[in-house]
Structures are given as structure tokens and as C-alpha cells.
Amino acid sequence: MARITAGISTSHVPAVGVAVDMGRTEEDYWKPMFAGYDFSKKWMAENTPDVAIIVYNDHASYFGMEIMPTFAMGLANSFEICDEGYGPRPIPPVMGAPELATHVAGSLITDDFDLTILNVLEVDHGLTVPLSLMFGAPDKWPTRVIPLAVNVVMNPQPSGARCFALGKAIRRAVQQFDGDLDVQVWGTGGMSHQIQGARAGLINEPWDRKFMDDLINDPEVLQYKPHLEYMIEAGSEGVELIMWLIMRGALGPEVDEVYRFYHVPASNTAVGHLILTPKGSE
Template structure:
């Protein structure tokens, strides 16, 4: 794999490395289009076409493990228990029933040893994680896998699910998420196995599902967010919650999850700037904007 080979030339022998970060919306209607064979319909075809370069890139850069940041949609966590950050440490994760039966997608296979190592390291860096050994994964996790891999009989790599509460206030700040990404990178790089690891940030972009502004999409703001995510992630991380809500709608706050993935990139720790492998933006998909970005680490 090209990305893994590039990483291995610069990495400490025997250590895991973050080789790339991937950012993608996780719109549930995208999953429905996949499940019901509608990806070629006039409405959906332009959106799925934007991910074809990503699928080609992924074939050349398939990681050993994906650390996938997403939010649970009241599948595992409801108003009785809402962890701010939760890491899935199980060996397998079944697709969840979100009210219309489990999605017809493969079971997600985890990496318990790496997940437990990350939990240990990140908690020792003063981030409080909830460790979850029994977790079902919903569209927030499976839709991005479809977009990057299509519909295989089995997912081609292991996945560590990482839930962030962006549903019920109070939610974590962008700065906290950005700092958490840095802690996750340190954790991965201290793992004694030469794994190629990618960090995925999912959710967003601008959308609002209720109230007078239901259906809000702010394409100009979304693209400015992508610009800053590439060139000024630290500055972007200081954006207050109210700006997300005002400009990107009540569900736009999901974009703080992208800052976890961006914080794990090498340039944030003084390394080289990442390479933009692919960038895509599409309106609409259901009642949201779809954003997508692939950044390769230059280690």
C-alpha cells in the first residue's frame, strides 16, 4: 500500500502510525439509497460519483485499522446515559436496528488490543473516556464505510468505534475535540505493532432537522470550514458552539468530530502539512449538505 510504505520509511520500526484522516458526512438517507439500490438514480448519482475517487484511493491505501469518530443516534445511549466520549473495545459490533431493522451491511470487526491501549493512554492524558464492551453501530458509522468501500461482503479492515455526544447539550468544544485528536495520535504512536491506522471524522455538514430553520443549508460556510480545516485547524478549533448553530444549523455541531481527526495529523505536532488527496462537496442529500475530505499524512 502506497500510504503505508511512505509511513514506514519515516516511522519508528514496530510502531503504529496515523497515515491519513478521512472526513465524511453520514446522512442516513445515503445508507437507504445503498440498501435499496438507488445509488444510480438521478437524484443520488452525482453524490455517489463524488466518492468514486475516494474508493480508488482507498484500494491503494487500505489501512489495517480505522479509528472512526461518529455519534450514536439514540441506539446505545439515550437520555438516561449520555457519555461525552466513548470507545468501543469489543471484537465485533453488530449493525443496529434503527427502527426499520438492522442495515444489510457486514458486521464490524474491532481491534480490542489497540482500542484498550488507546483508552489507557488517552485517559492517562487526562481525557475521561467511557469504555464500551457491548456496542451496536448505527448509520453514523456504517454509511461512511459504504461511501469509502462500497458494499463488500466483509469490511476490508478493522474498525474502532469512537462515539462523541453531539446530540444532547452540553457537548464538547471544538478545542477539546482538537486536543483529544492529538492525544489519540500519541496513543496510536506508542502502540508496539506496525499498524497503518486512519482516523475518520464523520457527521455534518450544515443541516437542521427541526424548528423554523428546518432544511437550512449554508454551502458558503461549509466550504469555508473545509478551507480552514485544511489550512488553519488550530484556529478553527476555537470557534464557539453558537457559531456552528447560527451558521450551520442545530445539527451542524457534528462538525466538532472532524476536529478530532484533524488533531491527529502530523502537522499539528510540528510535522509537515498534509496532502489533500480528495475534496468533495454536494448539495443536497436528503435535507443536508455532504462534505468529504481525504488528508494524507506526510510523516
């Protein structure tokens, strides 16, 4: 039986990828942030999953305003790196897990999630920056990946409750897979930030820290947080945090906190990061 052994949440700031690619991680500005992932890299080296289901949002890099699926899953053998305007990042392609992905996609559709199936997909910084934060700069990524793209870019966006339910459905699907696989679910994006308008640069540290506490201890209530609150309290891009709810839903009712990190700022974003395991899984 396949099993979900951990959940990872992390911000996916594009400038972090640039810092990695240009060898700037030891600069005064970036060093404290990257130091916050030293524990995570060591932990991940000892707990590398066979497959990581990475929940992320495309930033109009592969998808556009013409086509923006609410939920979309990549089923391909591999996924190339998007050109986000300055050329693709100089990193390895992401290797897929088509057998598990096909099973999970079929299970989710049977559970009445209208999932878009992607047999061709290029992935942007929403997915690749978390890989860099957890694995550094390897010649080949040490885990296979199932990309799960969520629309948090344009209205209408899925509710927190729908995302939380999707995570629960992913857990059921993985557990029903006939194969001995160690699977992690990663929720990416956030935390509080706004990249345009009069409130550009907004950071709300108390709200961010409370969100992490609630994600661990009270996600059943957190799922009903309205999108308007995310916008008011966490900025126009803060709604990315609903993707963390998918990760949390996939872990089961109770979790153990392995690690927590919070840092301000990285570019104009508050960086949040958690490693969680299902209660009693250690």
C-alpha cells in the same frame, strides 16, 4: 510502530445508507453524490488501513437520553448493527481491534480524557454510512474498526478545542503502540443541516467550504469556534463538525489534501468529504 497515515472526513446522512441498501445509487437524485466518492473508493482500495478509528455520534440508537457519554470507545472484537427503527441495515458486522483500542483507551485516560469504555456496542448510521461510502457493499469490511462515539446530541457537548486535543492525544497513543499497523482516523457528520423547526433544510455552502479550508490550513484557530456559531451558521446539527476536529488533530500540524468533494443536497444535508494525509507522508 503503528502510524496514522490518513484522515477521512465525510457526512453520514442516513438516507445514503438506504440508497446503498436498496440499490438506488444510480437514480438521478443520488448519482451525482455517489459519483463524488468514486475517487475515494479507488484510493481506499489502494490504501486500506489495518485499523480505522471512526469518530461518529450515536443518534439515540444505542445510547439514549438516560446515558450519553461525552467520549466513548468500543474495545470489543466485533460490533453489531443498530436497529434504528426499521431494522438493522443489511450489512456485515463491524470487526474491532481490541488490542489497539485497549492501548489507545488507556493512553487517553492517562492523558486525563474521561473516556467511557464499551465492551458491548451496536453502531448506527453515523459509523456504517461512512463505511459504505468508502468501501461500497462488501461481504466483509476490509478494515478493522475502533468506534469512538462523541456526544453532539444533547447539552453539554465537548468543545472544539477539547476535540482537537483529543485528536492529538490519539496520534500520540497510536505512535506509542508496539505493533506495525497502518491506522486512519475518520471524522464523520455534518456539514450544514437542520432537520427540524422553522429552519429545517438549512444549507450554508459558503460557511461549509470555509470550514473545509480552515480545517486543512488553520485548525488551531478553528478549534475555538463556539457552538453557537455552528448552530447559527450551520444549523442545529452542524455541531457534528467538531468530530472532524478530532480527525484533524490526529494528523499533525500540516497536511496534504488528497481529495475534496462537496455536494448539495443529500436528503436535507450538505455532504462534505476530505481525504488528507500528514505532510510529507507520501
